Amino acid sequence: MWSHLLSSNTQWVLASTMVLGIAAGTVGCLAYWKRQSLMSDALAHAALPGVVIAFLLLGEKNLFVLITGASISALIGAYFIEWVRSSTRITEDTAMGMVLSIFYGLGIMLLTIANRTAGGNQSGLDSFIFGQAASMVQSDVLTMFILALLVIFIVGVGFKEWKIYLFDPSFAKGAGLSIKGMNGLYTAILVTTIVIGIQAVGVILIAALLIIPPVSALYWTHAFRWMVCLSAIFGGLAGVLGTAISALGSGWPTGPFIVIVGSCLFILSLIFGKERGLLITFLQFKRQKQLIDNNKDLSHYRTKGVK
């Protein structure tokens, strides 16, 4: 069992899900402060029909082609959400709900068709639902690895630009930053992170990898820089540990284990986090109360007004 973990292909897979987790944790922080955490979920589900259509057209499973299809259909979903938001009276969350369910339903329908056609059953397309990191071949791993690194690089190199873009876009615009350009870049790296993750983590759960690490990180720090670093670490840990655990059993899906590891990190942060953790909040409250209780007896002498 453990020897399986040590094989070189597995090590590559582990490394790539770790880099994926780091990228997702990083981009997740941007999504969190754009108040668009749910958007990543909608886009992930919207990617599914693109994957299946790309497979049906090509007739074989090539990750690069499949994620191109996924990107196109996720972008159509994003465009549709934006269009509904800006030109109808439907609110953005409703629009995201619509895109999520419609595209996902369409994707599942197409998947059923693809599985009936010859070779479809062996395609491993089902792994795109819950994720199957072990089903990745070396070229898949490489594609994912390189794109994830690229995403991390884009956030890292323009760190102060991302910060001002998220905190105060109108000020950023006055300072000469192109908000349209940043919006485009943001959507591009968000979609990239989602689509490279769907084979390993699956369309249903990839959003969790973007949402859970940033909120966990917020329990530890008040600085954006550290929030991003911690979120990246949590994402990376969830990616590598989740994959390792799922590799212990044969045919276990990867996505659920990644999410469970991420959730454990969240619960640890919730309890022990040094900024807003439950434990520290409780201790601080207790100390303040003690200080006041020690002084309480004297309050009678200081009462003004009616004695």
Added chain:
Amino acid sequence: MEDVAIKVENLFASYRKNTVLSDVNLAVESGSLTGIVGPNGAGKSTLLKSMLNLHPSLTGSVAFFGQPFKKMKKKIGYVPQRGSVDWDFPTDALDVVTMGLYGHIGWLKRPSRFHKEKAYQALEKMGMKDYAKRQISQLSGGQQQRVFLARALVQDAELYFMDEPLAGVDAATEHAIMTTLKELKTLGKTVMVVHHDLQTVAEYFDHVLLLNQTVIEHGPTNQTFTKDNISRTYGGNMRWMREEDHDVVPSIKQ
């Protein structure tokens, strides 16, 4: 005739089906400190945003020292309404002020110690040096406003636009901010400030722009800020101005 710092011609702006600004024309004297006054929803914020390309105008032209916004944006400082950003964002006061220097630092480069020092000095000037490392969500409303002002100061602009910098701040902050604005004027900068308190307009500003969808009146305060013009701007409903007790604007009693 003095220099014209800002010239707006024939400006229209709307939100969806509501026209918010119609046919705004104005010329602002260089080196003046102008108060923009008008009722809620008059379009004061929209006017600032339209001039700064933050809100699309339907038609019209805006020029700063005869140049379009694109060429002058480095010379323009903008202090938005405090509520326009999310103060829960994880950063500290010094960091927010440093954002004012991003245009000078250059994109993709990191702020140096020199820039941090400059930001720190601006905070000190606003009486906020003890709060430099304080999380912005843990600052009071007045302190947040001072941070915003410090950020505009480090920009070292020629023109400043401020949206209600005195809204909801205490007396000390109001005094600190007004001292700074007058200092900017002394340095020859042109400053436009959206202001909501009619009682203090005459004391604070040398020019006033009365706005309600369009420019009602604009000029030196002592000539423009008359009861008659104010009531035209506010639609004649001025009972809330404590007229009975004493004149609202003593300096313009004629």
